[in-house]
Amino acid sequence: MDLGVGELGTPGNSKPHQPSGQISHLALDIGGSLIKLVYFSTSDDVDDETGRSATESLSVYNGNKKYPVLKGRLHFAKFETTKIYDCLEFIQKNQLHLGGCQHLEASPIDKAVIKATGGGAYKYADLFQEKLGICLDKEDEMDCLVAGANFLLKGIHQEAFTYMDGQKEFVQIDHNDLYPYLLVNIGSGVSMLKVDGDGKFERVSGTNVGGGTFWGLGRLLTNCKSFDELLELSHKGNNRVIDMLVGDIYGGMDYSKIGLSSTTIASSFGKAISDSKELADYRPEDIARSLLRMISNNIGQISYLNALRFGLKRIFFGGFFIRGHAYTMDTIAVAVHFWSKGEAKAMFLRHEGFLGASGAFMSYGKCGLDDLMVQLIQQFPFTASPAGDT
Template sequence: RQGGEMTDAPVPLAGAQPRGEAAPVAGGGGGAASPPPPAARRGRTSPLLPTLAVSESDGPPVRTRGRLSSNDWTRGADIGAIFGLDVGGSLAKLVFFERTAPPGIVRPPSASSLAKPTMERARSLEVLNTPACSKALRSFYDFMASEEITKYLGSVVHEDHLAFYSQDLGGMIHFVHFATSDMDRVLQLIRSHKLAHAVLRLGCTGGGSFKYQKEIEEQLGVQVVAVDEMETLVRGIEFVVSTVAGECYTYKLEGDEDAEEDKERDPLVEDGQGAEDEPTSAKKVSERWTAKVQRPAVALQDIFPYLLVSIGSGVSIVRVDGFNSYQRVSGSSIGGGTFFGLARLITGCSSYDELLKLAQCGDATKCDMLVGDIYGRTYSKIGLASDVVASSFGRLMSMPTEDIEQLTKPEDRARALLMMITNNIGQVAYLNAVQHNTSRIYFIGNFLRRNKISCHRLSYAIDYWSSSQMEARFLEHEGYFGALGAWILSASQEEDLPLPLGQSRATPPPSSPNGPHAP
């Protein structure tokens, strides 16, 4: 997902499964062989579910062939323990679990090393060992791998490269997302296959989980187990950081020979544009601080404390001290929304991806005022090189209004704005890390998706300001922590909640031609 060479190969924990490597298949519940993972089955038609006649209309798919009625393959089955859903404003993220054999010889999991929520989820997965659940699971996995889904829902993305094996839970965890605007069509698709008959409860988080709770419960007969959004985020991050080898990564200087030389530079130094008598400063830091270095998984107890910097429309900063021990300590209204809004104003672009592509080609020094613009040279008394930014967009102050469009390009303005926002976020994060005495800073949020410019700059800035005592870290499963946390944490709530009226774990929810389960 991020560019750059990978160095310092991670040292996997025993049993940690590298992303994207499918685990060998072993026997499943009831003595039957488990199906191959969804990635290997992609494009097949389910042998247990009816095929779909997909038309160009907006209506739900129509079954053209059926081999089993819903009661034949869902009676007595409850596979809700394998799902976690995070419904955001633009994307809905789904994680689901698949029991498989471990990828090689691994040590048995140690219960003492597991957080309580993970242990509870592990115990809840024991319900999947019944013959009824095994049949329902095979139907679901084939359903997820069928061509009908992508034909009917163009926004569905199976992120097979993110799938990983969890030793503690004994299976693969898979990741899918789709546009939240397609939620109604997703519900129609599930109803047409009667999959909801095999699910009693569903762990959900995100603002959309409240928005669509009524529809999910009334149309599918599935009880929504709502989990606090911040709790799911924190728990999801802790789970992958302690489970997945290479989950965390940062960026370092390309090559070691110039590392010490460039560490003397201020992170506010512009990309190039140095004075002729300052050859070191003339090097383009953001183009050289690009070596992607992945970090090994760490023991769960060694994660704390850490600072979580979530960059969405604004910035929220949370200090996490331990299990169920976290607090929001700071934040900023200057975040991704600020960049997107102002960038649209000064460039005319309408999409975030377009802005990032534009910024990659820009030169921020066309807009920014540098120390050299003020003093004509390096301000040696206080250690400022001539190419340090003195004022973001300050160069435009003295530029005639009618010349701004000619002397600066949209890509220059986009780059200058992106660097200004990123530098500000990095400074705020660093100061909070100092105040709260933590060296680990995890940056997450939609602002960083496909935004390598900001990831490179944050990595360099945190390293410089902290004299290499702190590190900016990023995560491969960005965007899925809420869904993972909802899946894990909902286990502790499932047994405490009453079942929907008229349902039990031994029987499917009621169905009638006019009811919520009608095809």
Template sequence: MNSPKMTLINKGIALKLLKRVDVLSESQSLALDIGGSLAKIIYFQPDGARRTTEKTDGIPKLCIDYLDPKREGSSLSVRVPELNGTLHFFCFETRNIEDCIKFISEHYRQNGKEKRRVRATGGGSYKYDKLFSEVGVELIKLDEMRCTVAGLTFLLTHFDHEVFSFLYPDGTLPPPGLPESAPALAECRRFVDARPDPFPYLLVHIGSGVSIVKVTGHGKFERVSGSTIGGGTFWGLCRLLTNCKTFDEIIELTKEGNNERVDMLVGDIYGGDYSKIGLGAGVIASSFGKVTMRKEPPPTFSNLRKAWRRVVCGTFWLWCDFMLNIPILGHFLRRLGLDKHLRSRIANIHFGKIFRAEDVALSLLRMISYNIGQIGYLNAKRYDLPKIYFGGNFIRDHPYTIASISYAVHFWSNGQTQALFLLHDGYLGALGAFLGGESTISENSYSEL
């Protein structure tokens, strides 16, 4: 069940990783990171295990029929000859956790043992512990922060071509333009080599909220700050304002947006640059500031016709939304992609002619990203830490998110500090749980792999 839209794991890195992983006896196949918004799973499927016969690129697909890909079952499967099996990384929305539990109950088997034990981290490992126990699964709970730090430190110390900074092809880092004109992310990555001693560093982990962690050595870390304004804020506001149902729908919406129609820029206030304090005309002065400048249309016949047109179109799209909820017919319409097209249409009925759902989503993305970049830099300055790593499923390898965070750090630090990212940042906690919460592994622990 591979996702063509989002590569969450680099195959080469996954293969290297498996040569170093010590799979503990109580959890040979599975590790979970259950967050407030997304659940991440690492699953190892031995050859000969029950699976579908369909293959993708020679890799047997994971038998995960209960997790509908329409509900964010993003995955990547990696065939590993050294281990005689396949490793699967995937994530989905936490609100579908019952599907995950059903999947574990149906497909996860512990050889020769009645009780199934699974390593898990994240707040959901406590919240949903009772549900797991009802299907005979005992969660071996590992500290979330320890697992996240362990996963990141392991990547920093073992793998090249994993950590990168963001710069445009010409070596500059201007304010992000429109997504449609942005260069491909592959052209903007500047990879950083692994090093045996990456300490000290600051981790800004963006989940539903934001945790900021100072790391000074293996197993030595301290949560020094945080914020309630994180990925859950972005997702929640977008769901309220745009009618989108999934995170990926929102991200797709931002690709067609223009936040300048919603945000108040320096140029809107001063008519151009504010050169005395170094602010260009394109710098955002107030997120959603232009909404306050909106003038209500006067009651003319022309505006009445426009309002009537919106009523007619809105009624049509609402009927389409009704049909999406009809059994069988709704499933067929979703396969045609009507649901994705419908979300922005319904949202735009509410916004009217002046604002669009695409612009609102992009403005929200920039607002949240800039805020996170700024508090990350301020904490790095406070503790005199030279490196800031941004991780979490909010980033999702989305170029515009990465560009916005990078620009925020560059702007507030006057170019003295770089924002650093990872290829598979969303799985730090799950990786740490898979490693048992340790960031160092002895040669003896994987010499047989």
């Protein structure tokens, strides 16, 4: 299993976390590259890393209805889609698929239905039925992305932040002034959605150059076996060995007339044109760095241009391509800053890769849980929990 997302929403070498207490509301986002899980558990655990209680209480009232007090936490976990059997084993081992809605009189059949989104919800539906005896209740992918983003931005403290020059700054979100915004979800490919409200959005653009491109090309060029290995490799690289800079063309000088510094990339991988080298002559670290920078720059630029189309100053970036990676965030942020001349800012999400799964989690509201889910967003200070390798 891939590393889970802990309290700060970034990959970390956290020890495996086995959820205690009662599990409910498992939701899945089964993508082309990764399977993401979000589930709720009641628990009285103390967070090992912070020493603080990992539980919060909530009494939900709605007219004459009173739901039970909830104590617990949200858990986030992910697997590579190619390792789907590890995911199935994790679900079965922890009995994540057996948790029912305790404030409803759910039948055994109801308990065997799990909310899921992404293409894999269709592709692997029979496998989940065969191995776990559960039906995947399929939710629309774009609906879930938007619902998940809105849920996280409204429901989790310090979810959004800016990042530039190594400085992270959390952004206070005014729930009354959240919309409109541009949501850029970077998965295997990239979708760009103009969000105007709860359930109100339009997919305005996208690009096929995304996380799958980075992973696919990186695997071919460096022989890395995983996305995380490729990302780690990029830490050690120098893209200037391969990228052609403005200074390389202008004898080390800026092209100040049009606002280009000598260190601006004129052509990604451009030096490979004139170098009499073979692939084996280049360091894999430099290739990984150049590839990451090329894709991140491209996404940042296209995102701003689409924000400009609709007069949007607020751009949120999500998806597991980012993974809290400093260089990736900095590159995207610089691209947005450069093309907008400082008028727009890139903002990132702590639980960036779990938008779809979170939206699928929220879709349980369609099954008679509307009041509970509204209260969860408005009142419940969620605590995110890591779920590590199994």
